[in-house]
Amino acid sequence: MPDATPETPLLVVLSGPSGVGKDAALAELRKLDRPWYFVVTATTRHIRPGEKDGTDYIFLDEATFIRMKDNNEFVEYAQVYGNWYGVPKSQVTSGLEAGKDVILKIDVQGAATVRGMAPDALFIFMVPSSFEELQERLSQRMTESTPEMELRLNTAADEMKQAGQFDYQVVNRTDNLDRAVADIDGIITAERSKPDRTPVRLL
Numbered sequence: 001m002p003d004a005t006p007e008t009p010l011l012v013v014l015s016g017p018s019g020v021g022k023d024a025a026l027a028e029l030r031k032l033d034r035p036w037y038f039v040v041t042a043t044t045r046h047i048r049p050g051e052k053d054g055t056d057y058i059f060l061d062e063a064t065f066i067r068m069k070d071n072n073e074f075v076e077y078a079q080v081y082g083n084w085y086g087v088p089k090s091q092v093t094s095g096l097e098a099g100k101d102v103i104l105k106i107d108v109q110g111a112a113t114v115r116g117m118a119p120d121a122l123f124i125f126m127v128p129s130s131f132e133e134l135q136e137r138l139s140q141r142m143t144e145s146t147p148e149m150e151l152r153l154n155t156a157a158d159e160m161k162q163a164g165q166f167d168y169q170v171v172n173r174t175d176n177l178d179r180a181v182a183d184i185d186g187i188i189t190a191e192r193s194k195p196d197r198t199p200v201r202l203l
Contacts, residue, residue, distance in 0.1 A: 010101040011092065011118055011200040012188055015111040016126030017156035019138040021172040021180070023056070025126065026105050028181040034188075037095025039104040042068070045083035058088070075202065076106075076113035081151065085110065089202070096200060101188060108159040111166075120198045122191050124184060125166035129173045131157065137174070 016022055030038060042058040044065050053059045060068075065084045069077055077086030087104060095102035106114065111123060128134040134156055138149055163169050168187050172180040191197070 008197050008199050009096050009099055010188065010191060010197075011096065011114075011121040012101060012103045013111050013114055013121050013123045014103065014105045014126065014184070015108050015123070015166070016172075017108065017128075017134060017159040018152045019134050019156065020126045020128050021137070021177060022105050022126055024177055025172065025181055025184065026103070028177060029103065029184065032181075032185060034185075035100050036188075037098060037100040037102045039087060039091040039095065039102060041104075041106065042074075042086045042088055043083060045081075045085075075117060076110050078107070078109050078113070080107055080109065081148065087114070092202065101192065102200075108162055112162075115165075117202050118200055120200050122168075122188070123166040124168045124170060124187060125163045126170050126172050126180065127160060127163055129171055131160070133174055 014022060014026065026038070029036070040054060040056075040058050042060050042065060044060055044062045045057075047053065047057075047059050051057065062084065065077075065086065068074060068088070069084075069086065073089055074086035075089050075092055077084060079085075085107065087106065087110065092102055092104065104114070108125075114121060115123065128137070135153060138152060170180050170183045170187070
């Protein structure tokens, strides 16, 4: 049986450095029978093998993305590694208005922007067990060239320094994704049960 729909829904911001396993964790969280609404981020980057448009990302051409940006249709947007990423406002408001906990996976730069617009959101930061583990994951993924890989690693090192700004940190160890997913699920369950939660509003 799924949990009852929460009266005061959460906006859960899941972030962390590139390669830490955010997409894998999100895929497993989707399999849980929970009253959650998963925000789909829009991007101009090329679709990767196995990804589905509208499920993993909303893949847009740059002209469409810029038009939406100019029309103020994003909660936040940023250019990362040469590609645009943005969170459509309609994705967040639809979930909250339906009374569901809204799950938003976003990069660290975007999380900082969302924090300014929704300070009552719940911020969770995924970290690897070590920086060497993160290097290994990125090298195994092999979706970037060497210069791009170096850029991601340098950026990841800076992003991990911001982990203390988040409400919770979840360690995602290699071959132990289930534990990280269980930790995230437990955090959301615990936060939902708090009687004095402040309703989330986008400022």
